[in-house]
Every structure is written in C-alpha cells, then in structure tokens.
Amino acid sequence: MIRTPPLWKTMTVALGHDWLTGMRGGERVLELLCKAFPTAPLYTLLYNRAAVSEIIQRHPIVTSWLQHLPQISRYYRYALPLFPHAVGSLRTKPADLLITTSHCAIKGLHMPPGTRHLSYCFTPMRYAWVFYGEYFGRNPLKKQVLKPILRWLREWDLRTCEQVDYFVTLSRHVQDRIRTCYQREADVVYPPVNTEYWTPATGLPETSLEGLSGGTFDLIVSALVPYKRIDLAVKAYTRLNRPLVIVGTGTEHTSLRRLAGSSIRFAGWRQDPQIRELYRHCRALIFPGEEDFGIVPVEAQACGRPVVAYGKGGVTETVIEGQTGLFFQEQTEEALIHAIERVPQHAWNPTLIRTHAERFGAQAFIDGLAGCVDRCLAGQRK
Numbered sequence: 001m002i003r004t005p006p007l008w009k010t011m012t013v014a015l016g017h018d019w020l021t022g023m024r025g026g027e028r029v030l031e032l033l034c035k036a037f038p039t040a041p042l043y044t045l046l047y048n049r050a051a052v053s054e055i056i057q058r059h060p061i062v063t064s065w066l067q068h069l070p071q072i073s074r075y076y077r078y079a080l081p082l083f084p085h086a087v088g089s090l091r092t093k094p095a096d097l098l099i100t101t102s103h104c105a106i107k108g109l110h111m112p113p114g115t116r117h118l119s120y121c122f123t124p125m126r127y128a129w130v131f132y133g134e135y136f137g138r139n140p141l142k143k144q145v146l147k148p149i150l151r152w153l154r155e156w157d158l159r160t161c162e163q164v165d166y167f168v169t170l171s172r173h174v175q176d177r178i179r180t181c182y183q184r185e186a187d188v189v190y191p192p193v194n195t196e197y198w199t200p201a202t203g204l205p206e207t208s209l210e211g212l213s214g215g216t217f218d219l220i221v222s223a224l225v226p227y228k229r230i231d232l233a234v235k236a237y238t239r240l241n242r243p244l245v246i247v248g249t250g251t252e253h254t255s256l257r258r259l260a261g262s263s264i265r266f267a268g269w270r271q272d273p274q275i276r277e278l279y280r281h282c283r284a285l286i287f288p289g290e291e292d293f294g295i296v297p298v299e300a301q302a303c304g305r306p307v308v309a310y311g312k313g314g315v316t317e318t319v320i321e322g323q324t325g326l327f328f329q330e331q332t333e334e335a336l337i338h339a340i341e342r343v344p345q346h347a348w349n350p351t352l353i354r355t356h357a358e359r360f361g362a363q364a365f366i367d368g369l370a371g372c373v374d375r376c377l378a379g380q381r382k
Contacts, residue, residue: 127153224252
C-alpha cells in the first residue's frame with residue numbers, strides 16, 4: 001500500500017503526458033501519479049484507450065486536435081513539427097499544481113495563472129536533442145531536410161522551459177543533459193519499479209522458459225530498435241554459441257534474425273507473468289544499449305538476477321559492479337564477450353541483489369517526489 005502525503009488529498013492537481021499509446025516506463029510513472037491523484041484531469045496529445053491501463057483510463061482525459069486525424073496512433077511520430085501547435089491548442093482548467101511527465105512536448109502546456117508547474121522530465125525533447133540519427137535515419141538528404149525543423153523544435157523546447165517552475169528527472173545522467181540543454185538544475189527522483197510484483201523465484205517456473213532449464217540461458221527484454229544495440233548481443237552470443245532468449249518486438253526483428261545463430265531464441269512480445277519467470281530463472285540479464293534510466297535492469301535485479309550492461313547512462317546508477325552486475329566499457333563484441341565470460345566467476349547473492357533493487361520501489365518514488373512538490377508549491381524554482 002503506497003502512502004501519499006495528506007496535502008495531496010486537498011490540493012487541485014492536473015497531469016500532463018506526451019501521448020497515451022502504450023504502457024512503457026513513462027506510462028508506469030504516470031500510472032502511479034494517477035493512483036495518487038485519482039480525480040486529476042490528464043492532458044495529452046493523443047490517446048489510444050486500448051493501449052493503456054484501466055488506472056489511466058479512469059481519468060478525465062483531454063486530447064489535442066491530433067486525436068481527430070485518421071489512424072494518428074500509427075504515424076504520430078512523423079507529426080513531430082505539429083506538436084507545439086497541438087500542445088498550445090489544449091484547453092486547460094485552473095489547478096494548484098500541474099505535474100507533467102514528458103520526453104517530448106507536453107511541458108509546453110499552457111495553464112491558467114496561479115498554477116505551479118512541476119516537470120518530471122524523462123529527457124529534453126529526445127527527437128530534437130539526442131538520438132535523432134537513430135529516430136530519423138542516417139540518409140544525408142533526410143538529415144539536411146530535417147536540420148532546420150529540429151533547430152526550430154529545439155528553440156521552441158527552450159522557450160517552454162520558462163513555463164516550468166521546477167524540474168525533476170530520473171537520473172544524474174539526464175540531470176547533466178538538462179543542465180547542458182536547458183541551463184536549468186533538476187532534482188533526481190528515480191522512477192518507480194513495482195518491486196512487489198518483480199520478486200525472486202520461490203519454486204519451479206510457473207510458465208515455459210522457451211524449452212530451456214533455469215540458469216542455463218541469458219536474457220534480453222527490449223524493444224528491437226537500433227539504439228538498443230541488440231545486434232551486439234546477437235553477434236556475441238552467436239560467436240559464443242551460448243543460449244540467449246530475446247523478448248520484444250520492433251523494426252530490427254528481421255535483420256536481427258538474419259544475424260542470429262542457433263543459440264538465439266526470439267520470444268516475441270510476452271506478458272508480465274511470462275517475463276517475470278524469465279527474469280527469475282535466467283543466468284543474467286544482458287543490457288547492451290545506453291538508456292537514460294533503464295527500468296528493465298532494475299526489474300531483473302528485483303527478481304534476484306545480475307545484469308551485464310554497457311557502462312554508460314542511467315544503468316551506472318542502478319547496478320553495482322561486482323555485486324549486482326558487471327559493466328563493459330565499449331560497445332564492441334569483444335568487450336561484451338569478456339563481460340559474459342566473467343559472469344560465472346562471481347558468486348551472485350540473490351538476496352543482496354534484491355535488496356539493492358528495493359531502493360527503487362514505488363514508495364521511494366512517492367517520498368522523493370513529495371519533497372519536490374513541497375518545494376515547488378513553496379515558490380522555489382529549479
């Protein structure tokens with residue numbers, strides 16, 4: 001049972017989220033805020049009811065005019081230049097506090113005078129500031145066409161910072177990025193992981209482990225997109241001829257299958273109970289990409305399993321070298337293979353790994369955010 005501050009039950013709160021088209025890490029943060037503020041209106045660019053949880057569905061949801069474009073949930077990322085106008089079109093009502101959870105545009109939401117704005121910023125606009133090569137391709141002509149659009153979006157993104165009274169973010173890694181991009185400071189409150197659900201095994205697996213016995217295979221749980229660097233793991237495990245199970249779908253699925261040897265198993269999309277059993281019974285979780293936080297490594301640790309990760313980004317704040325996992329410092333097959341071969345050299349302690357992961361539980365998130373809300377309402381600015 002999550003404990004929320006008494007003040008939260010008396011103040012008027014509005015929520016903002018970029019779009020509601022699936023249940024990823026950002027939506028898990030939003031879901032917890034929806035539980036904390038069950039009557040708060042939720043402002044968003046577009047909404048696919050079937051793609052989000054019932055907890056989010058229960059809120060009064062206000063969408064922009066993008067919602068009325070045919071099949072918009074299939075191509076909304078290509079509508080990026082329209083987002084500033086769409087955010088500006090949202091009709092808002094007075095509130096004591098607006099909390100936006102954003103990696104794109106919703107922090108530009110206009111609220112009536114007197115509303116304090118706390119932004120839980122996953123990152124400065126991801127498409128304009130970082131990873132734009134991965135999102136929009138490496139075609140030189142396309143880059144030239146996009147260059148002025150992305151420059152305009154960065155300028156708009158900087159202007160909307162003035163509407164934010166208090167920045168909070170999910171890791172020191174992104175805290176540095178906010179300082180660089182926005183010239184603003186931000187508090188760090190790690191995002192919540194449901195450590196009551198992600199728990200160590202208490203017996204035999206409850207579901208199939210892809211025909212593999214526990215402890216014999218390593219695991220990846222990820223979207224299959226370029227910046228996740230799943231190709232690195234596929235090549236490494238093919239060379240080693242070690243069992244690797246890959247859970248996830250995405251644009252790289254076909255090309256990764258072409259790279260994969262017989263020791264690689266593609267499990268597709270799986271529901272949480274199946275993923276939990278895979279976490280519980282894998283030898284180690286493999287995390288070859290760079291992420292702003294990386295919720296999957298914490299889920300695996302909550303299940304008592306170690307992590308092998310590229311030693312850059314938010315994962316350096318959630319994994320302890322030699323105790324809850326191992327890092328490799330270059331995104332090369334050789335560096336990853338060396339880390340994989342070090343896994344059996346350690347006597348991993350599932351209880352210690354689990355205890356470390358509990359630092360990132362939902363109550364820790366609520367307690368940390370409560371302090372930020374108090375400072376924001378008191379008139380402090382970050």
